[in-house]
């Protein structure tokens with residue numbers, strides 16, 4: 001019999017008497033008779049159904065795990081991988097526990113109209129886990145912290161700007177990458193050091209996550225603009241109308257907003273202490289991103305935006321369709337998270353953008369030549385590529401789109417006294433382009449969990465991390481990365497609502513409806529709605545004109561405050577399984593307003609759990625994130641670096657945990673080959689934390705949790721539909737791993753029955769969802785409307801999916817955005833026979 005999809009009769013409710021005994025199937029007849037006898041005997045003894053695992057007391061178990069911030073807690077047993085294998089001798093009993101067998105349950109009938117059996121998550125596992133040698137690098141000294149060897153003014157920054165940064169951002173000393181790259185980007189006129197290139201050149205910046213790359217490219221741009229403000233050639237009145245001087249492109253909307261926020265802070269500089277004039281007031285920052293109102297963006301572009309932050313799809317849209325979008329004077333183009341920008345879906349937009357810029361900027365360069373601002377600003381467009389990872393694509397793009405770029409990395413500290421990079425170091429580094437590096441102080445762990453134990457292991461990890469935390473002991477702040485939007489919705493819903501079934505639950509519409517409200521196709525929300533945001537200034541004007549009494553105004557403000565509070569409360573939920581911990585979710589299919597609010601709310605939160613897709617993996621500076629859990633491995637190795645990089649930022653500590661299936665251990669070889677360190681924590685070590693105080697039994701609490709999750713799914717057809725959708729999205733996402741990882745992640749390695757358990761499903765759904773026919777039309781044109789992990793067309797199909805689900809609760813799964821490489825052919829031909837095989841063995 002295969003490793004564990006054997007009969008199990010674990011009581012779903014634990015307190016109802018058995019109505020009939022479901023016959024075990026499969027295996028040898030002797031075993032079946034033995035099981036029935038053993039179960040009958042136990043019913044007689046106990047008088048009510050029990051799970052065998054409840055009475056098991058594995059001798060090697062330690063005492064209950066106290067709450068801890070470290071994932072590696074109790075790591076002395078870290079090599080004890082197979083707690084379930086240790087029980088192999090008990091197979092005849094351990095395989096089977098008794099219940100009224102979901103076959104008789106109302107819920108099971110509701111879902112299937114037929115008997116259903118429930119397998120134990122602790123049945124023996126015959127799977128051999130190969131040993132893999134990983135790098136056990138002890139946690140090192142912080143490698144992305146600010147240095148104490150130089151100052152910002154020392155590396156050439158304007159004094160006012162440096163002071164302002166200190167006051168507003170509490171940033172006083174540069175990090176290694178800032179120390180090396182800022183003098184180069186400040187340009188030859190700044191004359192900081194003799195080794196700075198004599199003319200502005202294109203630059204590739206590679207530095208660890210959380211090392212301050214945003215300021216590295218923003219500070220020189222702002223510095224050179226404020227430096228030019230006294231230039232007589234630049235008439236103050238015409239400064240705004242000069243058009244866009246710098247474009248910063250990012251792959252995600254949240255990252256674009258984050259960059260804009262930093263930019264606005266830098267530009268809020270007070271009057272100069274030297275001239276008495278307000279600095280930088282003429283420099284107008286702006287943003288264009290998918291999901292926002294295109295009309296208002298157009299209006300802002302018409303007035304003139306000097307530094308523009310945007311996502312590629314919307315940027316290209318404006319370049320093609322907004323006549324008043326002036327880019328002829330463009331001097332800087334920054335590609336933040338460059339390698340992501342060049343991945344599937346973005347590459348064509350990028351090429352089209354570069355082509356348009358090449359054509360338009362050339363004309364303008366000749367018009368403005370002779371202007372003395374050109375001495376301060378780069379003489380022609382300077383392109384800056386920036387990322388923590390440098391893929392082959394980036395290097396290919398660098399070869400075609402950048403002119404003689406300089407490569408600057410944070411790997412080596414600059415030795416010279418002023419902290420100025422010398423050309424020898426730069427030249428040497430050029431030859432050592434390294435793809436991946438993570439902060440030295442980051443602790444990187446992994447756990448090999450069988451599919452059926454994944455969900456309880458995740459629960460144990462989360463529960464133990466938050467247990468016993470109060471106001472005095474700082475609770476952690478975590479991000480759990482999942483492979484699909486469906487999976488994020490499922491896990492967020494599960495941890496928020498499981499165990500609360502008796503209370504009024506959110507309806508499907510309430511849960512999902514909020515995702516799509518105000519989210520029309522182009523993000524061009526009704527213009528009239530723009531003023532709905534409470535505006536107390538205009539409200540007070542109305543008080544005067546309409547003679548509204550103070551009381552009425554007060555009441556209105558109270559209502560507005562209450563509504564805002566209510567809206568904020570919806571951004572996160574609190575569940576029963578991990579009590580009092582705010583649970584957030586973030587993915588590309590949420591309405592833009594909800595995404596933005598969630599992002600800012602999670603930034604503000606002192607602790608909590610964010611379930612997210614890779615939309616949160618790139619560039620987001622989420623303050624104080626202490627732990628990262630990669631519950632689904634990333635679909636690309638470099639995303640591993642970006643995901644774990646949400647913690648251990650700027651010299652702070654951090655811990656990351658990677659979940660792998662036994663069939664995926666070879667992934668560790670890939671990580672090791674890239675020099676990425678890892679240390680194992682066993683499933684047992686983690687699950688033991690579920691054991692109650694003074695008990696060694698972790699299997700019963702784990703089984704109870706699993707049962708409670710399964711009951712939650714069975715509670716309503718909507719819950720079941722969400723779980724099944726997440727299951728299929730998981731299977732589909734397996735097809736998105738690149739060919740170099742196919743030997744690790746292959747659908748045929750998946751045990752679908754066990755995977756189902758990890759979605760709290762008692763068996764794998766047998767309906768293979770039919771992918772929707774690909775639509776044609778503008779939304780599908782590559783390069784048009786492409787944003788982050790989604791296309792406009794996909795957002796549309798998601799809406800349709802929701803409508804269909806509301807009308808009839810059944811699974812209609814379509815291609816998801818974040819599994820874009822998924823090939824229908826592979827999926828059907830592989831999963832189909834697997835399901836047939838599974839049916840036969842039953």
Ligand SMILES: Nc1ncnc2c1ncn2[C@@H]1O[C@H](COP(=O)(O)OP(=O)(O)OP(=O)(O)O)[C@@H](O)[C@H]1O
Pocket residue numbers: 146169170171172173174175178207208209210211212213214215387388618619620621645646649650
């Ligand atoms: N020199 C500095 N001193 C102190 N704080 C800094 C310094 N430079 C940047 N920071 C802060 O560090 C945080 C991380 O910066 P940033 O987001 O730019 O990192 P990053 O290298 O771009 O990371 P990622 O690769 O994840 O995008 C920000 O909050 C920023 O304000």
